[in-house]
């Protein structure tokens with residue numbers, strides 16, 4: 001009797017030793033940073049070798065089918081692994097996945113819920129076989145089910161086996177958690193790496209593309225054309241919707257041309273009153289008209305030797321078109337009130353978002369001037385036509401804005417995908433605005449998808465009410481044109497107003513306009529919501 005007791009205590013000690021060994025080895029496996037599947041397979045192997053808990057398998061969700069499938073197993077054939085597929089809630093495994101409760105099947109032959117799907121009964125020992133299935137949690141979420149076969153006639157108590165299995169299930173959960181963290185961090189670092197590379201490429205000497213970002217075939221075709229015509233003096237007509245980069249291209253053309261050290265002068269034809277056009281373009285002598293107190297050099301003369309960028313050329317009034325045509329043909333200008341012709345050496349780059357032929361047909365643009373300007377037409381694609389470039393643009397803008405606002409934010413891959421999948425109806429300027437809101441709105445250095453969604457929402461609010469879901473066009477009271485409807489103060493407006501004020505460099509009038517508020521309404525909100533107004537700066541976008 002004495003001997004039997006000491007024999008059984010030796011056996012118990014041996015089992016405890018094996019348990020310890022299993023845990024030590026499992027921890028060592030985890031610290032080796034193996035792929036989760038490799039580490040889990042080794043642990044299942046140890047469970048079988050050391051503790052006799054056989055045919056261990058880890059079942060997890062199958063990303064493609066949505067059902068459950070064996071992800072890792074030890075002691076199962078390939079065919080058995082393939083068979084181990086369960087619908088949600090199906091069998092013992094499905095139930096553990098659904099309820100998160102451990103299931104113990106004392107005798108697999110006696111429990112109708114035990115499906116024997118992966119391993120056929122005939123391949124198992126004849127004696128009574130049990131099956132234990134436990135949930136594997138990652139951050140409290142049930143991500144998998146650990147299952148093992150156990151012979152009932154064992155020395156070890158079921159309670160002892162259960163305890164070890166619980167610890168093992170927890171270790172497996174940790175393995176997947178570490179993997180998720182590593183994957184997340186790796187993706188972030190990869191993203192950071194790409195941003196830094198993009199920023200470096202922007203600055204690399206000899207690889208200057210003048211801040212024109214994009215790899216889409218349409219954009220590359222436009223850039224090719226630009227490079228071809230840059231060294232010549234040919235007149236270029238840039239065609240594209242608003243905010244597609246016409247000014248950026250015009251500047252790039254100038255910087256690539258032999259005129260790069262001479263002035264680049266921009267004239268926005270849509271912003272000049274008709275009566276002032278001639279004086280603006282060609283200048284005037286002192287006394288040329290009542291308010292001409294002194295001589296003024298016009299834009300053509302200012303651009304002498306350089307490039308004159310005529311933006312929104314479609315808005316040029318007809319009488320001025322005649323004069324422009326003459327300058328382009330004869331390369332001389334005449335100041336208002338002047339007595340002679342002044343030769344000018346100017347390369348003209350014009351741009352428009354309008355259909356020039358339609359303007360010609362409507363009698364609003366001279367055909368001869370159109371031909372003069374349209375020597376080299378370059379069409380710039382809209383953002384809609386090149387969704388593949390959104391990622392590159394976002395990274396570039398984030399790095400630009402980090403510098404401008406002295407921030408160091410990093411856009412997470414999820415946030416980037418959110419921006420890429422947004423159906424950008426508008427232009428690059430709109431994308432820039434949203435990215436700027438994101439950089440300003442984000443509280444931490446990591447921009448997540450939620451911040452992106454908020455920025456997209458606030459951008460939508462800056463648009464006229466019709467653009468909002470459920471806005472006037474959706475059935476509400478339409479605001480009268482030109483009259484801003486009353487908008488009550490809402491708590492979440494604070495961030496929106498602060499961001500817009502920062503974006504507008506502290507300019508309250510522009511901020512009010514962008515937010516569709518009157519100046520008074522804005523001031524009231526600034527006061528009520530206690531918003532600090534940034535000191536004014538020049539906004540160049």
Ligand SMILES: Nc1ncnc2c1ncn2[C@@H]1O[C@H](COP(=O)(O)OP(=O)(O)OP(=O)(O)O)[C@@H](O)[C@H]1O
Pocket residue numbers: 211212213214240241242243244245246247248249311353393428429432540541
């Ligand atoms: N390919 C691009 N890469 C990087 N930034 C771009 C690109 N295209 C446009 N942008 C940026 O988008 C903004 C709008 O561009 P830009 O002013 O050149 O457009 P535009 O076509 O002249 O617009 P508009 O017709 O409204 O005057 C600018 O801040 C510009 O730097």
